[in-house]
Structures are given as C-alpha cells and as structure tokens.
C-alpha cells in the first residue's frame with residue numbers, strides 16, 4: 001500500500017514539467033490527484049501548458065490506478081480557484097495535499113521589464129499562490145489535516161542578475177508560506193517551501209530543442225558547486241514526497257534542491 005493511499009492532492013501547474021512529475025509521484029503512492037492548469041494567454045517568450053497537456057497528463061496519472069481530475073484553471077482568477085477547490089471536494093471527497101506549483105518566468109535587466117510582465121509575474125507567482133492557499137485552508141482546517149507545499153526557487157534565496165522581477169515573487173512566496181505555517185500549525189496543517197535550482201522543463205528549454213542550455217542557464221551552471229546545467233523534475237518530486245508524507249513535524253521549512261547553491265548562502 002502506498003504512503004498516500006486515500007489522500008487527495010491538488011496540484012496547480014500540473015499539466016506538464018514539475019507539476020506533471022509531482023502528479024505521477026503522488027499517484028504512484030496511491031493519491032487521487034487534481035491537476036489544474038491551462039491559464040489564459042500571457043505575453044511570454046515560451047508557450048504555457050494547454051488543455052491537451054492537461055488531458056495527456058491525466059491519462060498517464062490514471063495508469064497508476066487512482067483517479068486524476070484535470071481542471072482548466074488560471075491561478076490569477078480567484079473565482080476559478082474557489083470553483084476548482086469546490087469541484088475537488090465534491091468529486092473526490094476532500095483535499096489533503098496542496099502543491100502550489102504554477103508559475104511563469106521572464107528574464108531581462110530590470111529597467112527593461114514592462115508593467116505588463118511585472119504584473120503577470122506577481123499575479124501568477126505570488127497572488128496566484130495566495131488565491132490557492134486562501135481557498136484550500138478552510139477545507140483542510142475542517143478535516144484538521146493538510147500538507148501544503150509551495151514552489152519557490154533558488155531565485156527566492158539569492159539575487160540573480162536579469163531575474164529581479166521573478167526573484168521578487170519567489171522571495172515573496174517564502175514569506176507568505178512561513179507566515180501561514182504559523183497560523184495553522186496547531187490545526188494539523190503543515191506549510192513548507194521547495195526551492196529548486198534550474199529544472200529541465202519547458203520553462204527553460206523548449207520540448208523540441210536540443211539539450212544545449214541557453215546563456216542564462218549556463219551562467220547559473222557556472223555558479224553552482226555541482227557542475228551540471230539543471231536537475232530533472234523527478235529530483236524535485238522526491239523532495240515534495242518527503243514533505244507531504246511527513247507525519248506533521250516539519251513546517252515553515254524551506255527545502256533547497258540547488259546543486260550545492262545552498263552552500264553559498266545564509
């Protein structure tokens with residue numbers, strides 16, 4: 001029997017990349033999974049997850065034998081988030097695990113960041129996490145159980161040139177998660193943060209591209225003590241699994257999966 005048999009997990013940004021790997025990892029441990037993704041279009045240099053991606057991932061997840069509910073949803077829309085949480089509870093009977101993973105990136109010198117890009121980053125990476133936490137906590141509180149993991153980034157632990165706007169959102173969610181962890185600590189709910197270094201997903205490398213990292217990734221690679229360009233989504237899922245199977249003694253913590261970058265900070 002898997003460690004998450006009978007649990008229901010809700011994963012934002014679950015159509016592909018890390019969210020997809022998390023959905024597969026949690027399903028392999030017996031969880032029923034909701035994947036929410038396919039946001040409204042944004043003005044970015046790479047495409048976002050689609051409803052086709054959602055359906056394809058849901059099919060793969062169900063091969064583990066549990067249920068997978070794909071929900072098209074944009075974390076920037078609070079009503080859509082609340083409706084998706086309600087649908088989860090009515091279809092799957094509860095919501096025990098939240099993985100607030102949806103996010104976008106945009107790079108460039110700060111004086112070239114447009115208002116539009118700044119707002120897209122803040123609305124998705126910070127306000128989007130707020131929307132999801134606010135909708136999910138009352139459900140977990142009623143059951144006096146919850147495991148919440150927020151995806152930040154090693155960019156939320158340090159400054160990185162040309163990632164200032166993104167990093168501001170990723171520092172922000174750490175403050176949000178630590179504060180909420182204190183609010184719910186007596187109610188059986190844990191809130192932790194995961195900080196991956198560069199991950200080999202469509203966010204940094206188009207799916208049909210060869211595996212040559214771009215200039216920014218190469219710069220990050222040179223800064224990392226372990227000299228490899230990126231980690232794989234499954235490396236992050238292993239950390240996630242630790243946090244969501246914890247019996248309830250780890251909360252307010254930040255797990256850095258950073259190719260040794262942690263050795264250079266604090």
Ligand SMILES: NC(=O)c1ccc[n+]([C@@H]2O[C@H](COP(=O)([O-])OP(=O)(O)OC[C@H]3O[C@@H](n4cnc5c(N)ncnc54)[C@H](O)[C@@H]3O)[C@@H](O)[C@H]2O)c1
Pocket residue numbers: 012013014015016017018019036037038039048049050073074075076101102103104105124128151152153154195196197198199200201202203204
């Ligand atoms: N890839 C990296 O190098 C890296 C490193 C550290 C942290 N992260 C963070 O990890 C998380 C997952 O990213 P990934 O690497 O899997 O990238 P990805 O682009 O492959 O996946 C992100 C998913 O989030 C979805 N999404 C984006 N905005 C959304 C919105 N407003 N509403 C709903 N869904 C939305 C996208 O459609 C996409 O499917 C993000 O928060 C990202 O910032 C990524």
